[in-house]
Amino acid sequence: MRVKLPDELLEACRQAIGYAKESERYLEKDGDLHPLVGAVILDKRGRKLSSKGARRQDGCNHAEVVAINSLAAGDRARAHTVVTTLEPCCYRNDPEEICCCKRIVRLGVEQVLIGTLDPASSVRGRGAQILQMRKVYFTMFPADLQEEAGHVNKSYIDFESELYGSGRRLHLSSGIVRDDMEFNLDYGPTRVLRYITSSSFWTQMNRVISDFRNRGIVDLEFEKFFAIRAACPGSEFASVMETGGSTIFESLASYLAIPLASSKDEIATERQLIYQRLGEWWYTNRLKHRAALRRRLLAA
Numbered sequence: 390m391r392v393k394l395p396d397e398l399l400e401a402c403r404q405a406i407g408y409a410k411e412s413e414r415y416l417e418k419d420g421d422l423h424p425l426v427g428a429v430i431l432d433k434r435g436r437k438l439s440s441k442g443a444r445r446q447d448g449c450n451h452a453e454v455v456a457i458n459s460l461a462a463g464d465r466a467r468a469h470t471v472v473t474t475l476e477p478c479c480y481r482n483d484p485e486e487i488c489c490c491k492r493i494v495r496l497g498v499e500q501v502l503i504g505t506l507d508p509a510s511s512v513r514g515r516g517a518q519i520l521q522m523r524k525v526y527f528t529m530f531p532a533d534l535q536e537e538a539g540h541v542n543k544s545y546i547d548f549e550s551e552l553y554g555s556g557r558r559l560h561l562s563s564g565i566v567r568d569d570m571e572f573n574l575d576y577g578p579t580r581v582l583r584y585i586t587s588s589s590f591w592t593q594m595n596r597v598i599s600d601f602r603n604r605g606i607v608d609l610e611f612e613k614f615f616a617i618r619a620a621c622p623g624s625e626f627a628s629v630m631e632t633g634g635s636t637i638f639e640s641l642a643s644y645l646a647i648p649l650a651s652s653k654d655e656i657a658t659e660r661q662l663i664y665q666r667l668g669e670w671w672y673t674n675r676l677k678h679r680a681a682l683r684r685r686l687l688a689a
């Protein structure tokens with residue numbers, strides 16, 4: 390007996406395959422082979438939300454990102470299932486970009502349905518693994534639809550499989566393909582690196598640590614002390630990190646793949662968690678020469 394998906398989810402898989410086919414007309418004509426991908430986002434009851442995506446439908450993004458970006462503000466919190474025809478990516482060449490897996494986790498969904506795994510050397514199951522690391526349930530399309538999704542990308546899958554088999558590898562940033570480095574801030578987006586290696590951030594952090602020591606708090610780790618302070622609305626950190634449209638805070642949260650909180654209590658925990666990781670990073674690096682650290686991280 391086979392595992393059977395409910396009709397609403399089966400329908401969403403078929404729709405995603407339809408968007409994948411549609412994406413052919415948006416693809417870049419650069420001579421490279423790109424995958425055709427479609428994505429749909431559903432609510433808890435399997436109803437389609439205000440979002441669907443074909444790769445590059447908006448001119449640049451992956452299908453999952455197009456779908457996430459097209460969610461109406463009110464639908465974001467209702468997002469429950471992401472259906473995508475190809476395993477979400479876990480690596481982007483552009484250090485400013487955050488991979489689809491982390492974006493999906495950050496969206497706060499419960500589950501992901503995947504059409505086919507991505508045989509490219511930069512993915513090969515690591516996309517699914519990130520979902521697993523962040524406790525987002527995932528499963529594959531049922532066999533027939535899996536086959537259909539694979540068929541849509543036959544040339545891409547054959548090409549990448551052959552490339553992998555030949556032993557040739559795409560040049561990947563060091564560290565990022567190791568699972569234990571997945572959420573390591575040293576490989577974070579450039580704008581986050583710029584901020585956390587800036588002299589103003591270090592000056593503020595030095596103030597926090599002297600305050601921490603002066604208070605002689607023994608039952609609290611520095612990163613928790615920092616997080617409590619930074620997560621206060623209007624704190625000196627929040628005013629830099631959380632101001633503006635696309636914020637440094639949001640980049641950091643997406644990179645760390647911290648699920649988006651919905652209730653007020655969860656939001657407080659989520660913010661503390663994110664700031665805590667920042668405090669941790671600084672604490673481990675505080676004795677290094679900042680300018681040299683900055684040069685090394687920003688050149689990576």
Ligand SMILES: [Zn+2]
Nearest residue numbers: 451477478489
């Ligand atoms: Zn992607």
